[in-house]
Amino acid sequence: MTVGIVDTTVIIHYFRKHAAARDWVDTQPRPLSVTPITWLEVMHGAPGKAGQTHCKALLSQFEMLYLVQADQDWAMEQLEHYRLSHGVGINDCLIASVAYRLQIPLYTHNLKDMTPMLGTLAVKPYT
Numbered sequence: 001m002t003v004g005i006v007d008t009t010v011i012i013h014y015f016r017k018h019a020a021a022r023d024w025v026d027t028q029p030r031p032l033s034v035t036p037i038t039w040l041e042v043m044h045g046a047p048g049k050a051g052q053t054h055c056k057a058l059l060s061q062f063e064m065l066y067l068v069q070a071d072q073d074w075a076m077e078q079l080e081h082y083r084l085s086h087g088v089g090i091n092d093c094l095i096a097s098v099a100y101r102l103q104i105p106l107y108t109h110n111l112k113d114m115t116p117m118l119g120t121l122a123v124k125p126y127t
Contacts, residue, residue, distance in 0.1 A: 021126060
């Protein structure tokens, strides 16, 4: 069973060789996980074919946690509740839904959007 979900922000920091991100990811108990939404966001932003190859190799280090119908229902409720008041986006709702369902930490630097939905399950893993 996974010990937590890693958000897109952390994966991007790791990809860009941010020392704190690398130290944190490399010292965490396994398995850490990502959602397909994070996979899609990271691959979409990959710079060129070489970047895609590098991102895919990086993402393969993480267990994939797929969404279920209940996650999507929860995400729709969160979007309706927090979109106008907090500016929360679709992808953030979908990523947060898996952490909420499993009641495990979501490691992210996007606390502004994730904390209203997840409370203390949204964790900033490093500075």
